[in-house]
Amino acid sequence: MNSNKRILVTGGAGYIGSHLVQLLCDQGYQVFVFDNFSLGLRENIDPRSEVIKGDILNTVDLEKAFAKNIDAVFHFAAWKAVGESMIDPGKYAVNNIYGTINLLNAMLKNGVNNFIFSSSAAVYGSPQYLPIDEKHPVNPENYYGYTKLAIEENLKWYSKLTDIKYAALRYFNATGYDINGKIKGKEKNPANLSPIVMETAAGIRDKMQVYGNDYKTADGTCIRDYIHVNDLASAHVLAMKYIIEKEENLLVNLGTGIGHSVLEVIGKAEEVTGKIISYDITERRPGDPPELVASCDLAKKLLNWEAQYSDLETIFKTMSDVYMKSVNSPPKSPSL
Numbered sequence: 001m002n003s004n005k006r007i008l009v010t011g012g013a014g015y016i017g018s019h020l021v022q023l024l025c026d027q028g029y030q031v032f033v034f035d036n037f038s039l040g041l042r043e044n045i046d047p048r049s050e051v052i053k054g055d056i057l058n059t060v061d062l063e064k065a066f067a068k069n070i071d072a073v074f075h076f077a078a079w080k081a082v083g084e085s086m087i088d089p090g091k092y093a094v095n096n097i098y099g100t101i102n103l104l105n106a107m108l109k110n111g112v113n114n115f116i117f118s119s120s121a122a123v124y125g126s127p128q129y130l131p132i133d134e135k136h137p138v139n140p141e142n143y144y145g146y147t148k149l150a151i152e153e154n155l156k157w158y159s160k161l162t163d164i165k166y167a168a169l170r171y172f173n174a175t176g177y178d179i180n181g182k183i184k185g186k187e188k189n190p191a192n193l194s195p196i197v198m199e200t201a202a203g204i205r206d207k208m209q210v211y212g213n214d215y216k217t218a219d220g221t222c223i224r225d226y227i228h229v230n231d232l233a234s235a236h237v238l239a240m241k242y243i244i245e246k247e248e249n250l251l252v253n254l255g256t257g258i259g260h261s262v263l264e265v266i267g268k269a270e271e272v273t274g275k276i277i278s279y280d281i282t283e284r285r286p287g288d289p290p291e292l293v294a295s296c297d298l299a300k301k302l303l304n305w306e307a308q309y310s311d312l313e314t315i316f317k318t319m320s321d322v323y324m325k326s327v328n329s330p331p332k333s334p335s336l
């Protein structure tokens with residue numbers, strides 16, 4: 001495919017978006033980062049890309065972006081804190097649903113037809129069987145997951161009724177940092193396990209909480225399928241090529257097929273960083289299924305994609321490069 005294509009990445013200054021922007025630039029694409037910088041970090045944006053400061057809720061901002069003769073849109077601009085979505089659903093409805101519809105309408109107005117959407121394993125809810133394949137029933141148990149499903153449903157209609165082709169990529173647990181060490185800005189106010197683990201290792205937090213150790217899993221803590229952000233980025237580029245070349249929509253899981261418990265994650269982070277990570281076992285977090293593991297056969301079959309960097313060792317080595325750089329203190333003594 002002609003890599004001179006002009007690509008718009010909404011949320012391109014965010015955690016996953018910035019990793020994709022770098023890969024697209026490496027591959028010679030012309031990249032336009034569209035971000036309102038509410039959470040995105042300028043320092044994480046590849047200098048080879050052009051930045052358009054704007055909001056997906058603002059049609060004037062979107063027109064500025066589409067004046068760049070865009071060929072394909074990757075859409076990352078969304079709120080993603082599951083807990084917050086249950087407390088403030090309106091915030092999530094406006095940005096994740098209405099904002100995305102606004103973006104799709106701007107695409108239609110400007111004759112842009114290729115859309116790659118950040119969906120989530122949260123669309124499945126509690127698994128009825130494992131590993132979870134794409135035929136698993138969808139039944140989100142939090143409002144965040146519902147917003148992702150609502151857009152998947154809209155995408156089906158938009159692609160039936162218009163020329164839009166889409167890829168919906170259902171991520172499992174995104175983690176890790178750039179394997180080339182070029183992306184160094186830490187996520188602001190993280191709510192996910194691995195950045196919290198690393199903040200604790202780095203002494204940014206004194207201790208962390210493990211939400212429940214009475215699940216029916218080997219060590220009692222929840223099991224998740226952790227996928228490195230560079231692996232996610234490579235799947236995105238393949239998904240774009242797929243929908244453009246095949247002129248077909250795509251819906252796939254992106255994970256590894258391997259689950260790790262919370263305690264396993266903490267143990268590996270301690271081993272890689274050489275620090276003791278203090279934690280308390282607390283109550284279960286509402287809405288946490290005991291185990292989520294993806295079947296990734298479809299992504300392998302359709303995209304010839306498989307995770308390469310998603311072992312816990314690589315995940316925490318790449319995160320250490322970001323989180324432990326400024327930490328020179330000796331290892332903490334274990335808390336009793």
Ligand code: UFG
Nearest residue numbers: 120121122172173191192193196209210211222262285288
């Ligand atoms: N956890 C802790 N302590 C923490 C944070 C998390 O014990 O401080 C546990 C959680 O209870 C869970 C596991 O670590 O068992 C992973 O939690 P995350 O919050 O990192 O991730 P989730 O599995 O809840 O959700 C993530 C993303 C969602 C996405 C979902 C799909 O946050 O956006 O994966 O599986 F939809």
